[in-house]
Amino acid sequence: MGGRGSGRRSSYSGKAETNDSMPLDIRKITRKGLLVPGNGFSWQWLVNDRQVAGISIRVDFESMVLSYRMKSTGEVVEQRVQTQTSPCHLGGQRHWFTCPRCSKRVAVLYAPGRYFACRQCGGLGYATQNEGAGDRASTKTDKLRKRMGWEAGILNGDGAKPKGMHWKTYHRLKGRHDALVQVSLHYIGRKLGFLHKLLER
Numbered sequence: 001m002g003g004r005g006s007g008r009r010s011s012y013s014g015k016a017e018t019n020d021s022m023p024l025d026i027r028k029i030t031r032k033g034l035l036v037p038g039n040g041f042s043w044q045w046l047v048n049d050r051q052v053a054g055i056s057i058r059v060d061f062e063s064m065v066l067s068y069r070m071k072s073t074g075e076v077v078e079q080r081v082q083t084q085t086s087p088c089h090l091g092g093q094r095h096w097f098t099c100p101r102c103s104k105r106v107a108v109l110y111a112p113g114r115y116f117a118c119r120q121c122g123g124l125g126y127a128t129q130n131e132g133a134g135d136r137a138s139t140k141t142d143k144l145r146k147r148m149g150w151e152a153g154i155l156n157g158d159g160a161k162p163k164g165m166h167w168k169t170y171h172r173l174k175g176r177h178d179a180l181v182q183v184s185l186h187y188i189g190r191k192l193g194f195l196h197k198l199l200e201r
């Protein structure tokens, strides 16, 4: 299962760095029925049932406000993100974020730093400066997650044992996964200032 508030698994492959940068998927929010103007709720990222990050979301008409409190200063960081819709093939409509930086229509935003942006905009800022053990741990973790049919990115939470996989195999993979998660968490904390602060909370 993904973080509290996540629904079906979505297939996703991308840079390990972005997977660890609090993926905020508007499809998951929509499926939870939370995308209603005037609605306010909290969104959390769990690792091993422990919250490692969380934000508050307030839904307005065609935008939402993402906010979190920095532990160090108590400062509340607020970011308004525009949303848009497109007609669905089978009727109804699909919801999208408008990337606050490049205005591209995207389903998922990431927060590699202080603010949320699309994968390209968010990834550019730090992908070059983090070619180290943390990234390798993330890549290995995602490989294991793929074998277990789990969504990439530890912040998307753990899934269940895949059907047909022996328990012994599952426990072995899960054990390796969990050890790598600890390594990743360490680097995520160092990489993302405010996430680190949330970890300390």
Ligand SMILES: [Zn+2]
Pocket: 099, 100, 101, 102, 103, 104, 117, 118, 119, 120, 121, 122
């Ligand atoms: Zn962008």
